Amino acid sequence: MMVTIEVNGRQLTVKQNLSVLQACLENDIYIPNLCFMEDMPHPPASCRLCFVEVAGMQRPVTSCTVKVAPAMVVKTDTPAVRRLQRSGLRFLLSVHHVDCQNCPANKNCELQRLARFLKIGLKPKHLENHLQDIAIVENHAYLTYYPNRCVLCAKCIHACRMSHGHSLISFVGRGFNTSLSFAGICDFEQTACNTCRSCADICPVGALVLKTACER
Amino acid sequence: MTLNPNLQPLQLFAMDVDPFAKDEIFISGLPDYLKQFDRQRGQLIPILQKVQQELTYLPAEALQAVADYLEIPVAEVYGVATFYNQFRFNPPGKHQIKVCLGTACHVKGGDIILENFERKLGIKEGETTEDREFSIERVACVGCCALAPVVLVGEDVQGHMAPSKVEGLFVRIQVEKEMAQRKKKRHETGE
Ligand code: SF4
Ligand code: SF4
Ligand code: FES
Numbered sequence: 001m002m003v004t005i006e007v008n009g010r011q012l013t014v015k016q017n018l019s020v021l022q023a024c025l026e027n028d029i030y031i032p033n034l035c036f037m038e039d040m041p042h043p044p045a046s047c048r049l050c051f052v053e054v055a056g057m058q059r060p061v062t063s064c065t066v067k068v069a070p071a072m073v074v075k076t077d078t079p080a081v082r083r084l085q086r087s088g089l090r091f092l093l094s095v096h097h098v099d100c101q102n103c104p105a106n107k108n109c110e111l112q113r114l115a116r117f118l119k120i121g122l123k124p125k126h127l128e129n130h131l132q133d134i135a136i137v138e139n140h141a142y143l144t145y146y147p148n149r150c151v152l153c154a155k156c157i158h159a160c161r162m163s164h165g166h167s168l169i170s171f172v173g174r175g176f177n178t179s180l181s182f183a184g185i186c187d188f189e190q191t192a193c194n195t196c197r198s199c200a201d202i203c204p205v206g207a208l209v210l211k212t213a214c215e216r
Numbered sequence: 217m218t219l220n221p222n223l224q225p226l227q228l229f230a231m232d233v234d235p236f237a238k239d240e241i242f243i244s245g246l247p248d249y250l251k252q253f254d255r256q257r258g259q260l261i262p263i264l265q266k267v268q269q270e271l272t273y274l275p276a277e278a279l280q281a282v283a284d285y286l287e288i289p290v291a292e293v294y295g296v297a298t299f300y301n302q303f304r305f306n307p308p309g310k311h312q313i314k315v316c317l318g319t320a321c322h323v324k325g326g327d328i329i330l331e332n333f334e335r336k337l338g339i340k341e342g343e344t345t346e347d348r349e350f351s352i353e354r355v356a357c358v359g360c361c362a363l364a365p366v367v368l369v370g371e372d373v374q375g376h377m378a379p380s381k382v383e384g385l386f387v388r389i390q391v392e393k394e395m396a397q398r399k400k401k402r403h404e405t406g407e
């Protein structure tokens with residue numbers, strides 16, 4: 001079943017079960033997003049970037065959690081939407097160690113892309129930069145994790161679960177101290193990580209990277 | 217939680233067993249101990265609580281045993297355990313230092329006091345010295361904000377803390393320890 005919705009004045013005919021976010025992305029209408037993955041049955045909606053306004057709804061809503069419906073009218077670039085997205089991104093950057101020159105994701109980084117799209121600088125002026133004490137986690141034979149680059153999108157955890165049936169990695173701690181942990185991954189599994197690489201491949205920033213041969 | 221009524225908590229902890237050996241015995245017995253719980257993901261938190269009650273903390277080996285028992289990745293056990301404040305991953309020290317970082321104490325520089333203790337003992341908040349003499353943790357308001365910044369050493373409330381008092385505290389603990397030793401010795405030699 002197909003439904004027709006209107007986005008920014010344009011008519012789109014899309015499959016019924018899609019989220020508004022997916023429907024827009026498939027039709028080349030970009031909505032900022034970090035934590036959305038197509039095959040997730042329940043999107044975590046944790047990045048708080050994919051806001052849109054839907055006619056009839058009082059406030060902007062996260063487009064990854066709203067399904068398309070017949071005759072729905074959506075706007076993706078209202079001032080309210082942009083304000084929310086800019087604040088969201090500024091908060092993410094306020095816990096980020098911005099040092100693109102020394103980052104493997106440089107020029108291929110979702111944060112850089114978002115900042116350009118939303119027209120804000122990578123170093124937010126009005127927020128204090130709040131970094132974690134542990135800047136680099138190296139207790140995995142093939143992966144290195146940089147907590148201060150991680151946007152906590154959880155894509156790596158989902159990718160790992162998709163590849164192995166359960167996830168070998170997980171977030172630990174909470175609040176400002178939340179970070180990814182390799183705890184309990186045995187040597188045998190670590191070796192398997194070297195050929196799997198799903199988590200590092202999916203990371204939208206430079207937070208989870210494969211070690212080079214000499215770093216091992 | 218369905219507890220097997222026939223299983224008693226392990227009675228291993230005679231006072232004269234040293235704490236390291238005691239922990240090891242309990243951990244090696246964990247696979248059997250856990251059998252009193254249903255093998256269900258929903259039992260994770262009750263199990264962790266019970267294990268911590270027995271061990272006073274959750275060492276890595278215990279988390280592994282729990283993961284094995286419930287057949288879930290140990291990463292998941294870590295994720296849950298580290299989310300809750302009630303779980304600790306280091307044994308409490310003989311002298312537990314709790315630095316208050318409630319609002320009043322925070323404003324009065326409680327974080328500086330915390331740093332003082334951390335530097336003095338060479339451990340971080342949430343950790344324990346290797347000899348298990350001291351552990352440091354941060355707590356929220358302990359209810360005597362007028363004395364801020366406040367530190368609890370064991371059950372003793374230390375008000376109006378200052379960096380110089382941190383030093384004094386350790387001197388006092390040391391003196392008390394020596395006094396106790398002398399007393400014990402006198403007692404033994406029957407003087
Ligand atoms: S993750 Fe992106 S924004 Fe952060 S340092 Fe790397 S390139 Fe720069
Ligand atoms: S390591 Fe990368 S993929 Fe994983 S949560 Fe952090 S930013 Fe997302
Ligand atoms: S993509 Fe919708 S909240 Fe992250």
Ligand code: FES
Nearest residue numbers: 316318321357361
């Ligand atoms: S805030 Fe420390 S005692 Fe109240």
